[in-house]
Amino acid sequence: MECHKNEPDNVVVIPVFYKVEPSQVRKQTGSYATAFAKHMKKDKDKIQKWKDVLSQAADLSGFPSTAYRSESVMIEEIARVVLGKLNHKHxxxxxxxxxxxxxxxxxxxxxxxxxxxxxxxxxxxxxxxxxxxxxxxxxxxxxxxxxxxxxxxxxxxxxxxxxxxxxxxxxxxxxxxxxxxxxxxxxxxxxxxxxxxxxxxxxxxxxxxxxxxxxxxxxxxxxxxxxxxxxxxxxxxxxxxxxxxxxxxxxVKEMNSKNSLQLFSLNAFDKVLPKEGYMDLSKRAIDYAKGNPLALKVLGSFLCSKNQLEWNCALAKLKEIPNAEIDRILRWSYNELDEKEKNIFLDIACFLRGHERNRITKILNECGFFADIGIRHLLDKALIRVDSKNCIQMHDLIQEMGKQIVREESLKTPGHRSRLCDLKEVCDVLKYDRGTETVEAIILDATEDTHINLSPKAFAKMLNLRLLAFRDHKAVRPVNLPQGLDLLPENLRYFLWDGYPCKSLPPTFCPEMLVELFLRYSQVEKLWDGVLTLPNLEILDVKYSQKLIECPNVSGSPNLKEVDFSGCVSLLEVDSSIFLLQKLENLSLRKCTSLKILSSNTCSPALLNFDATNCINLQEFSVSFASVDRLCLSLPKFGTNELPSSILHFKNLWFFDCPISESLVNLPENFAMCIWLVSESLLKVERDTSITLSKILPSPAFLTVKMLIIDHVSILSEIPDNISLLSSLEFLSLNGIAIRSLPESIKYLPQLESLDVYNCNKLQSIPALSQFIPYFTVCKCESLEKVLSSTNEPSDKPKCGFILLNCIKLDPRSYQTVLKDAIAGIELGARLNSENEDPFLEQDDDIIEYFLPAMSGMENWSRYRSTQVSVTLEFPSNLLGFAYYLVLSQGHIGYDVGFGCECYLDNSSCERIHITSLTKGNFSNMLNSYDGPSIYLMMNHLVLWYDPASCEKIMEAVEEIKAISDVNNTSYNPKLTFRFFIDESLYSEVMIVECGFHWIYPFEGSAVPKRNDGFDSDDKEEAVLLTNKLEQCVVGTQSNLEVIIVDSGFHWMHPFNFESDDDEEDIVPLEYEDFEFDDEEDIVPLEYEDFDFGDEEDTVHLEYEDFEFDDEEDTVHLEYEDFEFDDSEDIR
Missing domain, CATH: 3.40.50.300 (P-loop containing nucleotide triphosphate hydrolases)
Structure with a gap:
């Protein structure tokens, strides 16, 4: 039993209870009690040990002889079990x-x-x-x-x-x-x-x-x-x-691209990489499989031993006919659906993939499919998923499986299928009037070569058409009606026709179940005459229909939530029925340049967004928003340069967007939570608006605003110093303005949590601000050269993030300043968190993060560097935590990309335990000012972060395993493995070119030191030098790096001032300052340089060597020993 306890994986105990019940052994009753009573007199300690062991053995699964009809049967069974266990242990x-x-x-x-x-x-x-x-x-x-x-x-x-x-x-x-x-x-x-x-x-x-x-x-x-x-x-x-x-x-998620390539190659080439000449073909196959291991294995095996011509043919065929074996496996889940759920699935696969979940639910509910529960069932079966934008997505293979199911409804006659989504087949059915009552959905994604002329009765036979979409992303107007259109199906629930070529909808068209209507970039002059009863209509979008003159009467559509007339430059007025809609949430009149009057005594209480920007001829605005609680209001610059009197009585707007103007001084207190100041590009501006801004900042609306955005006001040359008056301001964003520096007064904004500076290409310097602003982002300010340090100024605000993205002219000295501030901020944050002095860091998801250009300097922080992928180090004791860093290569990086570090702990049984996976927040949260799906890193960038929740979990796991080892009287030196990674992203091409981490130790003493705490040279217990253990790995261009910590060094954690009693000697912050002895001065970066005294020179690597002065030698380990100079001074 003792052997089993010490080696539970290698020693198995199987008790045999021969002519005795397990309960007698466990409780030592019957003959056991008699025997123990006799021996108890001899050696009580040994007897008690026997009793404990017997109780433990009786608790194990074993063989009571009373359960078997004969001893031979029991022995046979024991032999079989033992043999099984021996085989099992292999x-x-x-x-x-x-x-x-x-x-x-x-x-x-x-x-x-x-x-x-x-x-x-x-x-x-x-x-x-x-x-x-x-x-x-x-x-x-x-x-x-x-x-x-x-x-x-x-x-x-x-x-x-x-x-x-x-x-x-x-x-x-x-x-x-x-x-x-x-x-x-x-x-x-x-x-x-x-x-x-x-x-x-x-x-x-x-x-x-x-x-x-x-x-x-x-x-x-x-x-x-x-x-x-x-x-x-x-x-x-x-x-x-x-x-x-x-x-x-x-x-279970899809395989990443690297593992997909290995699995595919093993099946196609019997090795982990494609053979020469087959890499591009292999990538095509992998792209088709989209990380599905079954598909990768099946395709790899199928293509094995085939030549390149056969590969090309097979891969082209897959676009039209899915692989039968893959399709068979995927259909199992589909076959378990009921008829309503199958219809939901096929509509999403052929038509609605990528749409917002609530919109899909509404449309399919109107089709009678009970979509609320049906979509939930599809999610549970992993046939669909919901992305971060609440849009429904599905795996490409599953979508292809759905389309194949529809094709099989009628292999040779597309017009007899329920859904048409293939471009050629759609064109064929429409061009030759081959549609039937079977057709329920049509989608056409036009290309530059798509041109179809339809007859007036093109849809006459398709009476059951529910979903119709002609998408025109190329503005080629692919579907034309040279003779007009007589009718459209009455059963439509979704109707989208980009570039609709008629002047109006057919007069007989009245689709009472229609939910969404899109006629973008159309030729309509009016939608319908009078009132059209569309009780289920929720979205009406006719944006950029430049010939639209008359706004429709929508009183027959009481459920409308969104109306978009953006870019309808011929629209003369807005029908009063629009303002009477009780459920209207979004109304856009942006760039309706012919509008002159917007007037209404009432408005929807549900209204959230009202956009009238760039309505340059608007002369009167008198819309009452009295019943609206949270409104985002965007207005143009009015010709009189004065705000309409009607808005001067508004209060508690959620958002207000308008051009910068002196008339804003008249806005009342608590006017809007967020004010967005823009430049009116269609009007000529004659003077620098800095003066205007300085006048409006002290006004009541700005003194109470919480968010201020100044966007592309190109003639704004400076931010006035009086911005410090905005005592309620929490968020400030400066985008595309002509400033050369930021005012230092920004640091006096008491509530400021976040400062974003984007695309300010003339910005050259930033004052000492970063320590006063928890979240500070500077992006694509390509002239920025100088950033001043702020660590020497006290601030009680927690530092949570500083981003310097694509600031390509930042000078090396400023970079070192920023890096020093970053390290100091992380270490201080860790110590504040450990003492619970900072309530901001008490939540699990609070990460201190820095995103900076990658220049030289990390070697000052990371003592050890290696070109090896894996190295080893034992976990030190007395840690507060650790910070991670990695360096990303130049290239495109998607907003949805994640990056971070996973940690594994080797326990006392040499088993590797995955403790926690730390994933950095994606770029859509960090950098929300850029357009498009990705941004381009113009140089390598450093990502540096501290995650208190991750550190706590890892250290708790270490302590737990240590405690188990102590109980078992076994020695255990914990070892950690860190694996840095970049999550796959469709738009990302960056790699990890460097990675590492940094131990953070506590101060010895009860208090957490603050910045600029000074220590007297006699305060030896408080001024103990702190150690740092770090490993860095440089391995070319990889998306995943694995680092196992192997070595240790030390790092001065904070610059403290040590002042001796001797006036002639001043000992300064060891990392950053100089040593002075007598009349001679030698400036030494302590980690790299030498000490010079008199005519003798002694070169010292501080971790390993000695100091020599004259004939006396004093050996110093900087963490524990002393410096001696003359006989009178001993400085620790």
Whole structure:
């Protein structure tokens, strides 16, 4: 038993209870009590040890002789079990390391071997995504540490073929290692239940389709399983897991591009990289598979040994006909849907992918598909997903599967299919009037070569058409009606026709179930006559219909939420019915240059956005917003240069956007939470607006504003000093203005949390501001050269982030200043967080982050550098945490890209545990001023961050394993592995070219030092030098780097002033200042240079060498020893 305790993975104990009950052994009753009573007189300590060991042995799963009809049967069973365990203990290594990806590590972190609870882990995802492979890899690693184990594949298929009793008997037989034949699950023999409950088992149930099946196999609330057991369930349906009471759930994600290439290449070329000449073809295949392991393996095997011509042909064929084996696997989930859910799925696959979820739900509900519950079911089955913008997306292979299902409705006659989305087929059906009543949806994405002339009765046969979209992204007006249009189907729920060529809609058109109507860039002059009853219409969008003269009467559409007339330059007036809509949320009249009057005594109480910018001829604006609570109002510059009197009574607007003007001084107190000042590009501006801005800043509306945005006011040469008067200002954004510097008075804004400076190409210098503003972003200010340090000025605001993006002219000295401030800010934040002095850092998601140009200087902070991918270091004690950094290469980077560091801890059993995965916030949160899906990094950039939640989890895990080692009397020196990564992004091409991290240690003493704390030279206990351990890795251009910490050094954590009693000697901040001795001065960067005294020189690397002066030598380890000069001074 002692051997088993010391080596539980290598020593197995199987008790045999021969002619004695386990309870007698456990409680030492009967003959055991008599025997112990006799021996108790001799050695009490030894007897007590025997009793403890016997109790432990009796708790193990074993063999009571009373359960067997003869000794021979029991011996045979013991031999079989022992043989099984010996075979079971043979551990196979996972040969393909790419299986050990982010999915594997996340699942691995959910397995808690030492837990006393029964843990059930659910894996779900689309077909072929690798659920079974991942479960097998986890089973292979951990099952040897359990008494019993079973990997049960294809549970649902087995249940359908042979029945649930067969499946249950098979599972129990594997676990208990004997042939069982239980007639019914309702009555399981008590002996079987007892053995199960005493066994710590590892079970994988693969491909479970129903929660009832799950409960039949492991019991309601897992009541059949012994303490510490682990069950992994794989399924395509997340609802199975949730209904089964499983809380540890992981959705298996697609493989990244690097691992996809390896898996594909292994199947296509029998090696991890494509052979010469096949890389581009391989990338085409990988792009088709989109990270689905099944597709990668099937395609790789299919293309193996084929020449390049055959590869090209096969890949082209896949665009029209999906691979049969992949399609068969994917269809399993589709086949389990009911008819309504199948219709929802096919509409999304062929038509609505990428649309906002709420809009899709409304449209499909109007089709009678009960979309609220149907979409939820599709999500649970991993057939669709919802992205960060609440839009519904799906995997490309699943979309192709849906389109293939529709093609199979009528292979040779597209006009008899329910949905048409292929460009050639749509053109053929419309051009030759081949549509039928079967057609329910048509979508045409035009190209430059698309030109179709339709007859007036093109839609006459398509009476059941629900969804119609002619999208024209190229402005080629692909669909024309040379003879006009007689009718449109009345059943339309969604109608989009870019470049609609008629002057109005057909007079008989009255689609009462229509939800969304888009006639953008059309030729309409009016939409309809009189009132058209469209009770379900929610969106009306006719933007840039330049011939539209008459605004429609929309009183028959009471549910309208969004109306867009942007760019309708011929529109003369807005119908009064628009303002009477009670549910209207967004109204855009932007660039309606013919509008002269906007007047209404009422307005929708639901209105959120009213945009009338660039309505340059607007002379009167008298719309009442009295009933509106949170309004974003955007107005043009009025010809009289005075604001309309009607808006001077507004209060508590959410957002107000207008050109900069002296008339803004008349706005009342608490006018708007956010004011956006712009330049009116259509008007001539004659003078620098700095004077105007200085006049309006002290006015009531600005004194109470919380957000101020100054956007592309190109003739604004400076920000006035009196901006410091804005005592309520929390956010300030300066974009595209002509300033050369920022006023130092900004630091006196007491509530300012965030300052953004974008595209200010004349900006040359920034004063000492960064420490006074928690979030400070400077982007694409290409003339910026100088940034002053602010660490020497006290600030009680927590530092959370500083971004310097594409500031390509920043001089090296300023870069060193910024880097020094960044390091000081991170270290101070860590110490404040440890003392709970900073409430801002008490939340788990608060990360201190810096994004800076990457220049030389990190070597001052990181003592050790290596070109090796992996190196090793033990985890030090007495840490506050650590900061991470990586360097990104030049190139495009997508807004949705994530980057960060994953941490793994090697425990005392040499098993690697995935503790936490730290993912940096994406660029859409950090840099929201750029246009397009990506930004271009004009040089390498450094990302430096501190994550208190990550640090806390890692250090807690280390302490937990240390505590276990102490209990077991085993030595344990924790080792950490850090893996830096960039998440895949469609628009990203940057790589990690460097990475590292930095230990942060506490001060020895009770108080947390503040900036500029000075210490007297006698305060030796407070002025202990702090150590730093760091490793850096440089490995060319990779998207994922792995670093294992290997070595240690030290780093002066903060510049403190040490003043001695001697007036002739001044000892200064060791990292940044100079040493003075007598009349001679030698300036020494302590980490790199030499000390000179008199005529003798001694070169000292401070970590390893000695100081020599005259004939005396004093050896100093800077962290622990002393400096001696003459006989009178001893400075620590």
């Amino acid at each position: 551990k196979n290594e996972i040969t393909n390391n790419f299986i050990l990806d982010e999915n594997y590590r996340s699942i691995e972190s959910l397995v808690k071997i030492d837990s006393a609870e029964v843990q059930v882990i659910g894996l779900w995802g689309m077909g072929g995504i690798g659920k079974t492979t991942l479960a097998a890899a986890i089973f292979q690693k951990f099952s040897i540490q359990y008494e019993g184990s079973c990997f049960f594949e294809n549970v649902t298929d087995e249940s359908k073929r042979h029945g649930i009793n067969y499946v249950c008997n098979k599972l129990l037989s594997k676990l208990l290692r004997e042939d069982l034949d239980i007639d019914t699950l309702k009555v399981i023999p008590s002996m079987v239940m007892t053995r199960l409950k005493r066994m710590k088992a590892f079970i994988v149930l693969d491909d479970v389709h129903t929660s009832e099946l799950l409960q039949n196999l492991i019991g309601v609330r897992h009541c059949w399983l012994g303490a510490g057991s682990t069950v992994i369930v794989t399924t395509r349906d997340n609802h199975v897991l949730k209904k089964g009471g499983i809380h540890k759930i992981h959705q």
